[in-house]
Amino acid sequence: xxxxxxxxxxxxxxxxxxxxxxxxxxxxxxxxxxxxxxxxxxxxxxxxxxxxxxxxxxxxxxxxxxxxxxxxxxxxxxxxxxxxxxxxxxxxxxxxxxxxxxxxxxxxxxxxxxxxxxxxxxxxxxxxxxxxxxxxxxxxxxxxxxxxxxxxxxxxxxxxxxxxxxxxxxxxxxxxxxxxxxxxxxxxxxxxxxxxxxxxxxxxxxxxxxxxxxxxxxxxxxxxxxxxxxxxxxxxxxxxxxxxxxxxxxxxxxxxxxxxxxxxxxxxxxxxxxxxxxxxxxxxxxxxxxxxxxxxxxxxxxxxxxxxxxxxxxxxxxxxxxxxxxxxxxxxxxxxxxxxxxxxxxxxxxxxxxxxxxxxxxxxxxxxxxxxxxxxxxxxxxxxxxxxxxxxxxxxxxxxxxxxxxxxxxxxxxxxxxxxxxxxxxxxxxxxxxxxx
Amino acid sequence: xxxxxxxxxxxxxxxxxxxxxxxxxxxxxxxxxxxxxxxxxxxxxxxxxxxxxxxxxxxxxxxxxxxxxxxxxxxxxxxxxxxxxxxxxxxxxxxxxxxxxxxxxxxxxxxxxxxxxxxxxxxxxxxxxxxxxxxxxxxxxxxxxxxxxxxxxxxxxxxxxxxxxxxxxxxxxxxxxxxxxxxxxxxxxxxxxxxxxxxxxxxxxxxxxxxxxxxxxxxxxxxxxxxxxxxxxxxxxxxxxx
Numbered sequence: 001x002x003x004x005x006x007x008x009x010x011x012x013x014x015x016x017x018x019x020x021x022x023x024x025x026x027x028x029x030x031x032x033x034x035x036x037x038x039x040x041x042x043x044x045x046x047x048x049x050x051x052x053x054x055x056x057x058x059x060x061x062x063x064x065x066x067x068x069x070x071x072x073x074x075x076x077x078x079x080x081x082x083x084x085x086x087x088x089x090x091x092x093x094x095x096x097x098x099x100x101x102x103x104x105x106x107x108x109x110x111x112x113x114x115x116x117x118x119x120x121x122x123x124x125x126x127x128x129x130x131x132x133x134x135x136x137x138x139x140x141x142x143x144x145x146x147x148x149x150x151x152x153x154x155x156x157x158x159x160x161x162x163x164x165x166x167x168x169x170x171x172x173x174x175x176x177x178x179x180x181x182x183x184x185x186x187x188x189x190x191x192x193x194x195x196x197x198x199x200x201x202x203x204x205x206x207x208x209x210x211x212x213x214x215x216x217x218x219x220x221x222x223x224x225x226x227x228x229x230x231x232x233x234x235x236x237x238x239x240x241x242x243x244x245x246x247x248x249x250x251x252x253x254x255x256x257x258x259x260x261x262x263x264x265x266x267x268x269x270x271x272x273x274x275x276x277x278x279x280x281x282x283x284x285x286x287x288x289x290x291x292x293x294x295x296x297x298x299x300x301x302x303x304x305x306x307x308x309x310x311x312x313x314x315x316x317x318x319x320x321x322x323x324x325x326x327x328x329x330x331x332x333x334x335x336x337x338x339x340x341x342x343x344x345x346x347x348x349x350x351x352x353x354x355x356x357x358x359x360x361x362x363x364x365x366x367x368x369x370x371x372x373x374x375x376x377x378x379x380x381x382x383x384x385x386x387x388x389x390x391x392x393x394x395x396x397x398x399x400x401x402x403x404x405x406x407x408x409x410x411x412x413x414x415x416x417x418x419x420x421x422x423x424x425x426x427x428x429x430x431x432x433x434x435x436x437x
Numbered sequence: 438x439x440x441x442x443x444x445x446x447x448x449x450x451x452x453x454x455x456x457x458x459x460x461x462x463x464x465x466x467x468x469x470x471x472x473x474x475x476x477x478x479x480x481x482x483x484x485x486x487x488x489x490x491x492x493x494x495x496x497x498x499x500x501x502x503x504x505x506x507x508x509x510x511x512x513x514x515x516x517x518x519x520x521x522x523x524x525x526x527x528x529x530x531x532x533x534x535x536x537x538x539x540x541x542x543x544x545x546x547x548x549x550x551x552x553x554x555x556x557x558x559x560x561x562x563x564x565x566x567x568x569x570x571x572x573x574x575x576x577x578x579x580x581x582x583x584x585x586x587x588x589x590x591x592x593x594x595x596x597x598x599x600x601x602x603x604x605x606x607x608x609x610x611x612x613x614x615x616x617x618x619x620x621x622x623x624x625x626x627x628x629x630x631x632x633x634x635x636x637x638x639x640x641x642x643x644x645x646x647x648x649x650x651x652x653x654x655x656x657x658x659x660x661x662x663x664x665x666x667x668x669x670x671x672x673x674x675x676x677x678x679x
Binding site for chain 1: 486489491492511512515516518519520524526530532534535543544546547548549591595603
């Protein structure tokens with residue numbers, strides 16, 4: 001019966017193509033806008049690492065100057081990065097299961113093909129734990145070991161795109177890549193990895209792709225490279241030499257730890273407090289004790305990765321879809337009531353009110369689904385436009401969940417638009433129209 | 438088949454009350470061929486609509502084939518219309534988007550029959566009305582007489598026990614009208630009760646019993662002298678002159 005009703009609905013749509021097109025366009029516009037903004041919201045609000053987001057913690061320590069808080073707007077918030085000396089200090093702890101300080105640097109990479117020109121690449125400087133910490137997937141090989149952190153040994157991990165670009169794909173483990181004036185051996189090639197948002201360093205853009213190359217942290221000293229991200233300092237202690245800079249109060253490092261239980265978390269927080277108290281004795285950490293551990297979702301909320309604007313736009317876009325659907329009520333009502341004589345005939349031939357209602361609802365849902373498919377196409381274009389405007393790469397795109405959401409929204413819109421007209425037409429007294437047709 | 442007792446039907450608008458049927462009592466037995474005559478507004482179509490469970494009434498009782506109609510739900514009435522009643526209308530009322538075959542298919546769809554059974558029944562109905570060659574034609578491609586033949590096929594495809602025809606020849610020329618009447622007689626001979634509203638005395642005369650309505654009342658019942666084996670004391674329950 002459903003197939004029959006879909007066929008009847010399709011014939012009805014064909015009967016009045018202009019009106020049907022208007023109805024479809026109304027739904028398509030609503031679905032396009034709402035799906036686009038649901039996608040923006042979804043990408044920004046989703047849990048990027050659901051398997052362990054409650055066990056990964058971002059470390060914040062208040063090493064800021066005594067005169068004013070790090071953030072004027074949120075005086076209770078400690079600085080959002082830490083100093084090199086504090087990273088070294090707290091990484092002596094064996095409490096976390098895994099831990100890594102990190103930052104992004106820009107270094108010159110010499111492609112193995114000498115015809116290609118050297119390029120400046122964004123490289124994540126991190127520790128061996130980075131890969132297991134964030135469950136980074138490997139296509140070939142793996143990360144380096146902790147001993148290589150200490151050397152540091154000239155080892156790197158590259159991502160799929162970099163492997164394809166520089167080595168033409170395949171298993172490049174063991175091959176070397178020249179970066180600045182050194183050769184690095186590749187220990188691993190990542191499988192495609194795109195945490196969304198890029199939670200581990202939202203400072204440099206939550207929608208950015210992860211870096212293409214990963215290198216032991218301590219190479220920054222050898223290359224004397226500064227962060228490509230944010231570096232802030234509250235005094236003038238950064239000095240002129242690398243050693244002076246590293247001993248300064250400059251904050252530029254993101255620090256992540258894995259703590260698997262509430263007890264472990266508390267022990268580590270106690271450790272951080274004890275560390276801060278020691279630093280106070282040295283004349284540092286002059287502000288009130290304020291260390292924080294934020295899990296992934298707390299951290300993203302703290303960084304306002306899902307902005308109020310995104311939430312607002314989501315609500316507005318859904319309201320827009322509602323307006324489109326409500327506008328459609330009038331169009332459908334007129335269309336259905338004009339068809340009352342045919343409904344009268346069908347009633348005479350044995351259609352119950354229920355089946356008349358259902359048949360018209362199917363027609364509304366058909367409008368919804370056609371509009372939804374069209375809307376999803378438009379939505380993909382809208383997202384490409386947003387990507388281009390925000391320089392996001394292809395971060396915002398429709399995945400199967402969003403396609404399903406779009407179709408779901410179009411079905412709801414079809415229902416909202418159709419339920420009243422379908423109810424009205426099924427209540428029409430059949431006898432009145434039979435004589436008139 | 439049809440047993441109406443003291444039916445009253447009033448159409449109300451904001452200012453006017455129209456008494457379409459007043460204290461209307463009639464009994465039509467299975468297998469009868471009854472014509473209903475009367476001037477416009479005399480209640481003929483209302484009678485047919487109520488008889489076909491397409492309209493309600495304010496007062497009285499209606500027992501259709503042993504079932505008290507007032508106690509039936511919409512779903513039950515739809516089921517009766519679908520399985521036991523066939524309608525034929527003056528303006529054919531074919532669905533313009535559907536070809537002849539699919540128009541005849543409509544009542545069978547609501548019955549939930551399988552595709553093979555439906556096809557068989559439709560082919561048979563098309564054959565009875567002589568329209569097999571035009572099964573794929575759309576209403577707009579058919580003459581008035583052909584459209585009414587398709588409508589007759591649609592009415593009889595579900596093997597109903599009652600055919601209600603509301604001026605089925607009103608839009609047809611005399612030759613066509615006679616053909617349709619022949620068909621109705623043929624259907625009646627298969628023990629299907631036929632109730633036909635008509636303005637034309639010649640056509641009405643072909644029914645065995647003729648009800649005359651005026652202002653919503655039954656004013657006369659004419660019987661022909663042919664034997665009516667299934668009619669038991671027809672008209673005795675109806676007020677003959679009021």
